[in-house]
Amino acid sequence: MxxxxxxxxxxxxxxxxxxxxxxxxxxxxxxxxxxxxxFRRNPSFSSLKASDNGFVVVEDDLHALLEILPQDLHENLCNEPKRSQLLEVILDLGRLPEARYLGECGGQYLRSTEVSMQELEEAQNAVGEFGGDNRAGIEGTLHRISAIRSRKGLIVGLTCRVGRAVSGxxxxxxxxxxxxxxxxxxxxxxxxxxxxxxxxxxxxxxxxxxxxxxxxxxxxxxxxxxxxxxxxxxxxxxxxxxxxxxxxxxxxxxxxxxxxxxxxxxxxxxxxxxxxxxxxxxxxxxxxxxxxxxxxxxxxxxxxxxxxxxxxxxxxxxxxxxxxxxxxxxxxxxxxxxxxxxxxxxx
Ligand SMILES: Nc1ncnc2c1ncn2[C@@H]1O[C@H](COP(=O)(O)OP(=O)(O)OP(=O)(O)O)[C@@H](O)[C@H]1O
Missing domain, CATH: 3.40.50.300 (P-loop containing nucleotide triphosphate hydrolases)
Structure with missing residues (x-):
């Protein structure tokens, strides 16, 4: 044995x-x-095959996730040098929006004003329907959006996780x-x-x-x-x-x-x-x-x-x-x- x-x-x-x-x-x-x-990221990676030199390649289709976020957060994250290590964006009603990163990078607030109900509603409208597990996705991508609801069933928080195809x-x-x-x-x-x-x-x-x-x-x-x-x-x-x-x-x-x-x-x-x-x-x-x-x-x-x-x-x-x-x-x-x-x- x-x-x-x-x-x-x-x-x-x-x-x-x-x-x-x-x-x-x-x-x-x-x-x-x-x-x-x-990972050694290959920015020009477009297929899902491992590169010939055996390095791991990562495809994250990040722009599709950033598009569901309020415009100012979208722009911030587009210019963020650590965006290839972005793990999740947290949008909680009445709190500062936060980005969390993989590994040692930790979390960071994305602006100094709180998330509004209107911003949450716009984000909800931009994703697919939420299932019984309070999770939704963005069609054609691997991203996962998970909701936190109030006792009345209203969505008061979103965890937007970056989905990645990692090959090799x-x-x-x-x-x-x-x-x-x-x-x-x-x-x-x-x-x-x-x-x-x-x-x-x-x-x-x-x-x-x-x-x-x-x-x-x-x-x-x-x-x-x-x-x-x-x-x-x-x-x-x-x-x-x-x-x-x-x-x-x-x-x-x-x-x-x-x-x-x-x-x-x-x-x-x-x-x-x-x-x-x-x-x-x-x-x-x-x-x-x-x-x-x-x-x-x-x-x-x-x-x-x-x-x-x-x-x-x-x-x-x-x-x-x-x-x-x-x-x-x-x-x-x-x-x-x-x-x-x-x-x-x-x-
Ligand atoms: N090799 C990798 N390189 C870059 N990012 C990665 C890699 N593996 C996972 N991630 C990222 O880490 C996050 C968590 O990955 P994943 O959803 O696979 O974890 P999990 O263990 O299945 O989590 P859970 O148990 O909560 O479902 C995702 O944002 C994913 O894109």
Missing amino acids: SVIAVSSYAVSIKSSSIFHSKPFKWSLFLQQSNSALH HIDMVRDLLQYRESILFLGRPGVGKTTVMREIARALADELHKRVVIVDTSNEIGGDGDVPHAAIGGARRMQVPEPSMQHKVMIEAIENHMPEVIIVDEIGTEAEALACRSIAERGVMLIGTAHGERLENIIKNHTLCDLTERSVDMLLHGKRPLVEVRKRDDQFKVVIERWKAYDGDGI
């Missing part, structure tokens, strides 16, 4: 850990932080895709799980020629609109009428569309965990994400614990799993180290 762990996922994500447990049902990828600083950074995990085992990405919100899954969907469909179906609950993987974004390549995308239906659509995908791989973001409920089990029992590879920073979080989470029974048991019985740590060196090459995990390893 071997367990492979990869830490410091400096592909797109600095200091993150990837756990791969070959004999287990799930491989676990733990992502701890995300840094665009590891999954060489660190590409070999794992060939084992046909299910994979669970585990990480805090915002560390880049969805972004990685998007590229994995494309690589599995276009390079490994698998029949891939994405169950896209908030249209976050394939973007807003009925035609999915080119970032998912030939993978097919099933939309979900409302978040509580996610588990049903997962099963429908299996029963109607004969996938070899199912990709689903944010597995959290018991019904979804059961759907995962059912998918695995039918011999279909499942790639999913869940919130949590360490394997310990899974152990404490009754629902998710069920998905990783054997790996969790091993840790609970005090056995030290053999882990594999993967990181990038200065030359951007993947370096692999193996050792037996200790408590302090952040597993």
Whole structure:
């Protein structure tokens, strides 16, 4: 029995850990932080293929997100030198608008006057309809707009997250895709799980020629609109009428569309965990994400614990799993180290 762990996922994500447990049902990828600083951005990038020199390329279609913002914020951000690291723009009624950046850059107020109700309404009108999860998108893009509502249902806050198509950074995990085992990405919100899954969907469909179906609950993987974004390549995308239906659509995908791989973001409920089990029992590879920073979080989470029974048991019985740590060196090459995990390893 071997367990492979990869830490410091400096592909797109600095200091993150990837756990791969070959004999287990799930491989676990733990992502701890995300840094665009590891990318060498190619400004003239227009296709979704990795560049020949192996560098990662990022496409963010930022102008489409900036267009929904009040005009002065739009102009500020267009001239902002850090805009390639922009993560989110926060618009809260009666407060100063704020931009948050990836990595160490932190947040910054965008002007000295508060956000008005009219500005919020204009932003709402510029995006698609909000779903049951209070999320909306901009057609043809990967951006995600999440709403905060008052008790009366009025939108009083918006979190506008930049969606990016990142290509060329999954060489660190590409070999794992060939084992046909299910994979669970585990990480805090915002560390880049969805972004990685998007590229994995494309690589599995276009390079490994698998029949891939994405169950896209908030249209976050394939973007807003009925035609999915080119970032998912030939993978097919099933939309979900409302978040509580996610588990049903997962099963429908299996029963109607004969996938070899199912990709689903944010597995959290018991019904979804059961759907995962059912998918695995039918011999279909499942790639999913869940919130949590360490394997310990899974152990404490009754629902998710069920998905990783054997790996969790091993840790609970005090056995030290053999882990594999993967990181990038200065030359951007993947370096692999193996050792037996200790408590302090952040597993
Ligand atoms: N490699 C990358 N380079 C630049 N930006 C990135 C990269 N990976 C992710 N991002 C950006 O980081 C933000 C968060 O990414 P993403 O939505 O994939 O995270 P997540 O872990 O799925 O978050 P959540 O759990 O909240 O859905 C997005 O704005 C995304 O564009």
